[in-house]
Amino acid sequence: MNQHYANTPLLSLDTVAAVSPPLAHYSSTAVRELWTRPGLSLRDRSVITLSVLIARNQMVALRDQMNAALDNGVTPTEVAEIITHLAFYAGWGNALAAVSVTKPVFEARGISREQLPSVEVDSLPIDDAAEAKRASSVADNFGTTAPGVAQFTTDVVFRNLWLRPGLAPRDRSLVTVCALVANGQTGQITYHLNRAMDNGLTQSEASEALTQLAFYAGWPNVFSALPVVKDVFKKRNER
Amino acid sequence: MNQHYANTPLLSLDTVAAVSPPLAHYSSTAVRELWTRPGLSLRDRSVITLSVLIARNQMVALRDQMNAALDNGVTPTEVAEIITHLAFYAGWGNALAAVSVTKPVFEARGISREQLPSVEVDSLPIDDAAEAKRASSVADNFGTTAPGVAQFTTDVVFRNLWLRPGLAPRDRSLVTVCALVANGQTGQITYHLNRAMDNGLTQSEASEALTQLAFYAGWPNVFSALPVVKDVFKKRNER
Amino acid sequence: MNQHYANTPLLSLDTVAAVSPPLAHYSSTAVRELWTRPGLSLRDRSVITLSVLIARNQMVALRDQMNAALDNGVTPTEVAEIITHLAFYAGWGNALAAVSVTKPVFEARGISREQLPSVEVDSLPIDDAAEAKRASSVADNFGTTAPGVAQFTTDVVFRNLWLRPGLAPRDRSLVTVCALVANGQTGQITYHLNRAMDNGLTQSEASEALTQLAFYAGWPNVFSALPVVKDVFKKRNER
Numbered sequence: 001m002n003q004h005y006a007n008t009p010l011l012s013l014d015t016v017a018a019v020s021p022p023l024a025h026y027s028s029t030a031v032r033e034l035w036t037r038p039g040l041s042l043r044d045r046s047v048i049t050l051s052v053l054i055a056r057n058q059m060v061a062l063r064d065q066m067n068a069a070l071d072n073g074v075t076p077t078e079v080a081e082i083i084t085h086l087a088f089y090a091g092w093g094n095a096l097a098a099v100s101v102t103k104p105v106f107e108a109r110g111i112s113r114e115q116l117p118s119v120e121v122d123s124l125p126i127d128d129a130a131e132a133k134r135a136s137s138v139a140d141n142f143g144t145t146a147p148g149v150a151q152f153t154t155d156v157v158f159r160n161l162w163l164r165p166g167l168a169p170r171d172r173s174l175v176t177v178c179a180l181v182a183n184g185q186t187g188q189i190t191y192h193l194n195r196a197m198d199n200g201l202t203q204s205e206a207s208e209a210l211t212q213l214a215f216y217a218g219w220p221n222v223f224s225a226l227p228v229v230k231d232v233f234k235k236r237n238e239r
Numbered sequence: 240m241n242q243h244y245a246n247t248p249l250l251s252l253d254t255v256a257a258v259s260p261p262l263a264h265y266s267s268t269a270v271r272e273l274w275t276r277p278g279l280s281l282r283d284r285s286v287i288t289l290s291v292l293i294a295r296n297q298m299v300a301l302r303d304q305m306n307a308a309l310d311n312g313v314t315p316t317e318v319a320e321i322i323t324h325l326a327f328y329a330g331w332g333n334a335l336a337a338v339s340v341t342k343p344v345f346e347a348r349g350i351s352r353e354q355l356p357s358v359e360v361d362s363l364p365i366d367d368a369a370e371a372k373r374a375s376s377v378a379d380n381f382g383t384t385a386p387g388v389a390q391f392t393t394d395v396v397f398r399n400l401w402l403r404p405g406l407a408p409r410d411r412s413l414v415t416v417c418a419l420v421a422n423g424q425t426g427q428i429t430y431h432l433n434r435a436m437d438n439g440l441t442q443s444e445a446s447e448a449l450t451q452l453a454f455y456a457g458w459p460n461v462f463s464a465l466p467v468v469k470d471v472f473k474k475r476n477e478r
Numbered sequence: 479m480n481q482h483y484a485n486t487p488l489l490s491l492d493t494v495a496a497v498s499p500p501l502a503h504y505s506s507t508a509v510r511e512l513w514t515r516p517g518l519s520l521r522d523r524s525v526i527t528l529s530v531l532i533a534r535n536q537m538v539a540l541r542d543q544m545n546a547a548l549d550n551g552v553t554p555t556e557v558a559e560i561i562t563h564l565a566f567y568a569g570w571g572n573a574l575a576a577v578s579v580t581k582p583v584f585e586a587r588g589i590s591r592e593q594l595p596s597v598e599v600d601s602l603p604i605d606d607a608a609e610a611k612r613a614s615s616v617a618d619n620f621g622t623t624a625p626g627v628a629q630f631t632t633d634v635v636f637r638n639l640w641l642r643p644g645l646a647p648r649d650r651s652l653v654t655v656c657a658l659v660a661n662g663q664t665g666q667i668t669y670h671l672n673r674a675m676d677n678g679l680t681q682s683e684a685s686e687a688l689t690q691l692a693f694y695a696g697w698p699n700v701f702s703a704l705p706v707v708k709d710v711f712k713k714r715n716e717r
Binding site for chain 2: 488489493494496497498499500501502503504505508509512515517530531534535536537538539540660662685686688689692693694695696697698699700701702704705707708711
Binding site: 010011015016018019020021022023024025026027030031034037039052053056057058059060061062182184207208210211214215216217218219220221222223224226227229230233 | 535537557558559561562565566567568569570571572573574575576577578580581584591594595596597619620623624625626627630631634635639642644657658661662663665666
């Protein structure tokens with residue numbers, strides 16, 4: 001194990017300053033301020049940041065953020081589950097690229113197979129009524145257009161992936177919402193943000209997640225998401 | 240020729256399992272099931288998968304999928320034409336990145352210049368009426384806003400690229416639709432999916448293409464595309 | 479300094495032709511014609527192309543285009559400011575990836591720290607009325623939903639980043655619009671294209687920028703942007 005190596009940032013502030021002194025400056029002021037804001041734990045900020053980088057296939061920044069995430073308390077099991085979840089919510093190629101970055105990080109930190117999730121696990125309980133409603137909505141809308149999609153969505157995504165215990169449903173939802181914002185898929189934020197909040201993400205955490213997303217997914221993606229998020233908050237507060 | 244080298248996957252299941260056992264498991268169950276489903280040939284599944292990876296600049300997964308595509312019957316000429324087509328439909332940088340991945344694969348398999356498309360070719364016949372309609376629609380809408388775009392669209396894209404015989408129009412359309420879904424460009428799916436079906440893609444093939452796209456472009460992109468695809472199918476079935 | 483090395487293209491036409499002769503052909507005909515069109519300087523075309531490649535994380539093509547940009551008169555200070563600007567408008571990971579590509583290019587060309595922008599600079603004058611209007615619009619709309627985003631948008635983005643003198647406001651706006659088009663974020667083009675034109679970008683330059691964007695951001699992104707651009711031009715011409 002060579003933890004020192006694993007933690008040496010590929011992109012130190014000195015490296016950044018050799019190309020752009022102002023970027024290094026913002027990294028050590030605004031970005032540092034971001035990470036120390038109240039409202040979200042360092043661990044949650046790492047979950048958000050990993051999700052963005054994997055969902056957008058940004059491998060250069062991922063190695064440093066992977067080490068930061070493990071330092072911040074994201075467990076190896078959670079990392080493995082986040083990558084797996086994003087195979088479905090961002091694309092198989094994104095997950096494989098994340099594997100190629102994560103493998104040497106795990107090796108350098110001496111993370112062993114026992115720290116990774118098993119294939120066979122005891123599934124979390126499913127909310128049968130909610131799942132039946134979701135499945136019949138998809139079947140009614142798209143069962144004829146794309147029966148294969150409808151089938152995998154039920155059998156693999158909602159009746160298997162989402163029930164894996166290695167990543168809490170609240171975190172799984174947070175990863176999903178971050179992937180949607182990071183890739184500009186505003187049309188699906190309403191469903192998944194509501195699901196996230198049903199799974200325990202608070203409104204103030206969701207709000208602060210947008211601040212973290214502004215820096216890592218870029219301002220435009222966050223401004224595209226804001227009207228949708230505002231509307232979800234409003235409707236939930238009116239209940 | 241060193242086919243063994245070329246076919247050694249960069250990302251074996253063992254590599255994937257070293258980071259995420261469940262991702263390796265889904266790769267050997269759900270993804271394997273996907274590739275063996277009826278409704279699309281292995282060759283068509285490879286055309287779709289290459290299109291997604293190139294359109295989204297996912298180089299880590301591309302080398303393995305490039306070897307799989309050649310094994311599945313996509314010819315070197317078709318690979319060259321797919322990359323060229325996506326220069327226009329995804330961006331020049333995507334095509335150049337694909338070149339950087341494909342060149343060593345071609346070399347390792349001993350693919351020679353004679354197996355690649357010539358620059359000068361006998362163009363496929365053009366449907367003059369349909370092309371005149373398309374060109375005048377673009378000219379009326381955007382000829383003043385962006386005359387350069389209108390000119391290159393006609394002269395290079397529709398009167399040259401689309402008429403190259405090295406990739407059948409049905410396949411060229413399939414590549415285009417996959418690029419649109421993979422990058423969330425739902426606004427242009429209606430035109431190109433209709434064109435694909437006019438060019439011979441069947442409704443059941445288009446439906447099954449969405450299943451392949453779910454895994455490689457990610458679930459959210461497919462769910463964004465589904466209402467548009469459903470509407471295209473409905474209108475064509477009402478004819 | 480080893481300028482020869484720095485200018486050796488990674489992806490020569492011969493390399494491209496080894497995979498796709500037609501792509502090499504289009505590169506030496508249509509793309510060459512593009513770069514020599516009137517309506518935009520070579521320098522502006524490089525600003526647009528760098529912006530697209532950084533905003534879309536396309537590292538393979540970036541090294542060659544970075545050398546081309548420096549040859550075409552984009553200064554090292556401007557490169558540093560473009561990368562910094564896109565940290566905010568595309569995401570921190572995009573900027574860090576651009577740093578990793580640009581650092582060896584700067585080193586090979588012997589570009590020294592004195593040629594890069596300082597952290598502390600004399601800010602450009604701010605239009606207090608316009609900025610107050612923008613800030614209150616964001617505060618009214620999203621101040622409760624995402625107070626952190628609203629705060630950083632005002633304090634860091636509009637009252638600091640945009641006032642840095644190393645990149646003219648017209649160029650900063652051009653970079654922003656290119657990033658929006660390149661990532662399909664059409665909802666924010668109206669604001670930033672108007673700002674670009676207020677900052678001195680002419681209608682004919684904006685029109686020709688779309689031609690450059692067609693090749694580097696891909697045809698679909700430009701066709702998604704065209705109706706928005708057309709509407710901005712129309713409303714400004716009616717004033």
